[in-house]
Amino acid sequence: MKRKNGERLAAIAPYLWLGLFFAFPFVLVLRLSLSDQALAMPPYAPRIDWSAGLAGIKAFVAALDLETYARLTSDDLYLVAYLSSLRFAAIGTILCLLVGYPIALGMARCAPQTRKILLMAVILPFWTSFLIRVYAWIAILKPEGLLNMALEAVGLPGLDLLNTQAAVYIGLVYCYLPFMVLPIYAVLEKQDHSLLEAAADLGSPPWKTFWQVTLPLSFGGVVAGALLCFIPMVGEFVVPDLLGGAQTLMIGKTIWIEFFSNRDWPSASAVAVALLLTLVVPIVLYQRQQAKALEAGQ
């Protein structure tokens, strides 16, 4: 019993740290998003008059308004960026699944010793810089880049992919592929092989076995992978900025521009809050999934 108390004390330092540097800043974002719009630096109205005590806080709350949010809904730019983020993330996630599932399946079907090496090979790029991996694609996709050199060599017409949506999808799939492969592989690796043998013995063709046995049983991994890809893709900044060109609008980029170029902090905060609200459902789903996986592990 005493021991448990000691271990609870271990929570104090991270609790305080996260409270100050994670939870409290969100309150600030929320407060700023409800403040008056201003094209400059803080302080923003309204401010809390601490000397007036409770009355001061009441006056502060009363002065908060939804002005910035009203602007978000009235300005097409935000809505377009918002919807296009969701579309990029959704299609990107599906593409990741289509590319990643066969890889995970192939890995799981290998001999245990080979599996370990393949697992390492899939994780290794994840350890190298995200920015560098996106940057590498610029040299491949640009008009005089490596892709077009290769196409030319085999006599095919060149493609102008850099600064297009296709380039953004390539970048998204490339960067988030390990996040899709690993959870699916983890589930497939544990799958009971005798089920496949039973299906085969009963005369099921391989594709049907896959569709009716393997795929449904790997559903947990697919959901985890999809959420792990979708959530960060919605807020992605680097990929659309470097590969998508000026026309590609995504919400992460919008926040960045509002902050650094337009210096409109209340608007940036409001966009951030809107983004977060959208992600609450997938984030909660993901945490549930993780909790379930952890319990199953125990």
Add this chain to the structure above:
Amino acid sequence: MKKGPTAFNIASVSLGLAFLYLPIAALVLYSFNASRLVTVWGGFSTRWYAALFANEALMGAAWVTLRVGLISATVATALGTLAAVALVRGGRFGGRTLFSGLVYAPMVMPEVILGLSLLLLFVALRIDRGFWTVVIAHSTCTLAYVAVVVHARLVTFDRSLEEAAQDLGCPPIRTFLTVTLPNIAPAVVAGWMLAFTLSLDDLVVASFASGPGATTLPMRIYSQVRLGVSPEINAACTLLIAAVATGVLVYALVGKWRTLRELRSEAGATGPAAA
């Protein structure tokens, strides 16, 4: 029923790995290109490496990044390990749900939001942005990853060892340091490495949290990339990749050596009985 991989399996894995590695390979290759143009192979040369080491802005940024990574990974590891201990061993204490939410949420939070909220905090608290604010930001973002890794190890770790130590009169903190910590050490090291590489890699959060004089390497690379591809950056990227690959390789080898040693000592202890 064939148990091994089919042709389809082999093809999908090979294509997948090719997709993952070809861009990186191209980057490394062209860092040794004598020509300034990506498409023209001007022969093997290390001139861009020389140019890189002569580029004070890039080298300065690399030094900042390294220091931020070392400090923030250490802070994140200390806090993340404590958090994992409290979550696995603390039982159902009050506020546990909130605590676990706080610990794991930064992992799924979009970086843009994390960066923005921290910037607002620093402005509100009138903290001048610079080196230390980046350290704080990175510690906060990477803490969750350490907690996950350590959590996984703690869950599988046999509790009776600790109880035995306690029964023999070992005080709690000493039990933790002499029994628990050595046992979870591989996970703690893995967590530290993960936090370190995530910090080396981060562009978005660092851009929000840093101020004048604390430009990290990704920030510098990003601003140069926007101006156009430069072979110096290829060289810098290649060095970063080499550093990470070496780190991971050493870690894997040490892990392998440890397991071998453990297996051998176990075989020595239980060998005759098992036989």
